[in-house]
Amino acid sequence: MCKQCESKPVYEFTNKRKLCSRCFINWFEKKFFYIIRKFRLIRHGDIVGYKVGSDFRVVVLEELLKKFSKKAMIEVVKENTENRKFSVSQTSRIQEVRDNKKATKIAIASTIDSEADEIIHELIRGNANLKRVAPIQKIKGEIFIKPLYLFLDQEVLLYAKIKRLKFKEKTEDKDKISKFINILEEKHPEVKRAVVNSYLELY
Secondary structure, eight states: OOTTTOOOOSEEOTTSOEEOHHHHHHHHHHHHHHHHHHTTOOOTTOEEEEOOOSSHHHHHHHHHHHHHHHHHTOEEEEOOOTTSOOOBOTTOOBOSOOOOSSOSEEEOOOOHHHHHHHHHHHHHHTOOOOGGGSSEEEETTEEEEOTTTTOOHHHHHHHHHHTTOOOOOOOOOOOHHHHHHHHHHHHSTTHHHHHHHHHHHHO
8 A cells, every 4th residue: 555645556666665646646746856956957048849759758758848847937849840850769869969949958758768778788889988878968069858867667657647648659679688678677676777877876
């Protein structure tokens, strides 16, 4: 049972702490605001752009950015995707930078899962440059931020389902390394979080 509400739990952390749906939403949104403060992702006067899409991560990011904009009095705008392609690959690489001149920062729906996957792939390739897995990146003068940086995919998905947000679940093609990482996470929960936290100690 949820200790705070004594209601049926919908989520259990690895430390056996359980949350009901209401407490989970409260925890999730507070953590979202904490991530923004911790990494100084958004500041007063920023105009934050975001991509519209049907992926659950993108839908949740849009929902929370709008909520944050009302609380912090900042402007959020939809990215103009009519004349270009803006996407984040399976391993969260930015394929093309944005061309919307209005937004001062672009929010990307990247989570612990995608970041841990990218870190491990880069280390296996022997690439010591891990700047692109940082919670905030500067590429060709553009600033990209990751407000979902400390969330697991399963947490983001649960938030979307509880809030009844409209999204489409898609099957992602994964290589052998990504499949191995997921198997490792199943057997040893918190592995992905540990990888990202280890990176942050160096960040």
